[in-house]
Amino acid sequence: MNNSDKILKKLTDSNLYSRYSGLLSLSNISLQLIDASGKILLEFNPSPDFCKLICQEDEGRICSDYTAKLESGSGGRFNCRYGLSNIILPVEINQQTIGYIVGAQVYVSDSEYQKYLIDIMSLAKGKNFEPEFIAKSIAAIKTVEENKIDIHEQICNHITQNISHDFSQSINSADKAIARLSIEKEMLEKKIIDLEAKNMSLVINPHFLFNTLNSIARIAYFEKSHTTEELIYCLSDLLRYNLKQDDELHTIGAEMDNIEKYLYIQKIRYKNRLEYEIDIPDQIKPHRIPNMIIQPIVENALIHGITPKRDGGKIKIYAEKYKNDINIYVMDNGNGFPKEVLQSIQQSENKMGIGFRSTDKRLKRYFGENYGLKIAKSDYSGSTVTITIPTKPNARR
Structure with a gap:
């Protein structure tokens, strides 16, 4: 890994999603950061299942249509072989391309008819998927208006430019300047206001809450209350993620980012009475799971396992791949579920039992x-x- 790749990886690990969450809330169209070879480093907004599971040969790399664009050095918009509208924008520093922002992967009204021309049986045979799964994946691909693609492309441009700026700063300095990041946040929020003015149809009520939380976080920063600032940003991201009530599969990595924010907030609350550890191998993170499956289990471990214990305890989340399956474990060293609670879970006699049973049914429905x-x-x-x-x-x- 050369120096450019190391710095890009470091930027990817530096909570990029949280820093651009205000912009990302304007669009639910896919948006990802990839390196120069096509490896997916970060999914800001996930790709459709059709693109992720069927078109891509490897879930950790972009499809061959994108790869052809990388090899040709061309950027901007293009339509893939199945008629989906796509965006690819280079992240450049000193006239060198070190990565790309890619995304969209949607139909516009004029090209939607092409989804009905896809040969489902041929794909099913070649990809070893059931035809019903492929048909369902195709049906789930979004069709959006042209102006929403324009807005999304502007969001991609802003993020591309700011990552380039961050990369440039990282080359010159290993330290992250908190003041610069706060100024950058303020600039992005102004861009959000401009985008909202151009397309008010994308504005939803929760934006008021998120913008208010971000404003409070800025006040906390200027008052040098950095823990408070971080807590507010975590809460803002947690609320935004929890509002995603769509029926799509999300990456395990995205679920774990959300859970880590939840546990960080609880750690501030419980102090030394709570310790936690998350250990998910990188090769497992791109795999997909229904959203909000894991957090309720972690919450139950905290409420019924750790909280009643005088000295608190530890929650550990880890995963492993065995043959064709992935097992995710949520462990705690608390007191265990009370006997009556465990019995009610098994018999679904209360809300907690119903919650476990419905989660199990939801997983069985998907898999x-x-x-x-x-x-x-x-x-x-x-x-x-x-x-x-x-x-x-x-x-x-």
């Missing part, structure tokens, strides 16, 4: 009867809840 949620252990030494999903959703087994 089949062999997958779902299981309470592997719950006793005086703690609890372990296991989530099992396939590496390839709805693939023939």
Whole structure:
């Protein structure tokens, strides 16, 4: 890995999503950061399942249509072989391209008819997926108005320019300047106001809450209350993620980012009574899971395992791949579920039991009867809840 790749990786790990969350809230169209070779470094907004699971040979790399654009050095908009509108913009520093912002992957009204021309049976045979899964993935591809693509391209441009600026600053200095980041946030918020003025149809009520939280965070920064500032940004991101009530699969990496923000907030609240560890291998993070599956399990571990224990305890989340399955474990060393609570979970007699049962059913609906949620252990030494999903959703087994 050369110096440029190291700095780009460091920028990717520096909470980029949180810093651009205000802009990202204006659009739910896919947007990703890739390196110069086409490896996906960060999904700001996830790709459609059709693109991620069917078009891409590897879930961690962009499809061949994008790769051809990288090789030719061309950017801007283009239509892929299936008629989807795409955007590719180079991230440049000193006239050298070190990565790209890519995204869109939607139909516009004039090209929507092309989704009905896709040969589903041929794809099913070549990709080893059930035809029903491919048909469902195609049907889920968004069709948007042309002006929303224009707005999304502006968002891509702003993020591209600011990442280039960050990269340039990182070359000259290893330290991150907090003051510069706050000024950058203010500049981006002004851009948001401009974009909202151009297309008011994209503005939703929660924006008021998020903008208010960000304003409070800026006040906390100027008052040098950096912990308060970080808490507010985490809460803002947590609320925004939890408002995504769509029925799409999200990456395990995105779910874990959300859970880490939740646990960070709880750590400030419980102080030394709560420790946590998240250990998810990089090769597992691009795999997909229904959103808001893991957080309620973590919340239950905190409420029923850690909180009743006088000295608190630790929550550990880790994952492993075994053959064609992925197992995600949520462990705590608390007191375990009380006997009556554990019984009610198994019998679905209260809201908590219903929650576990509905989560299990939701996983089975996506992945089949062999997958779902299981309470592997719950006793005086703690609890372990296991989530099992396939590496390839709805693939023939």
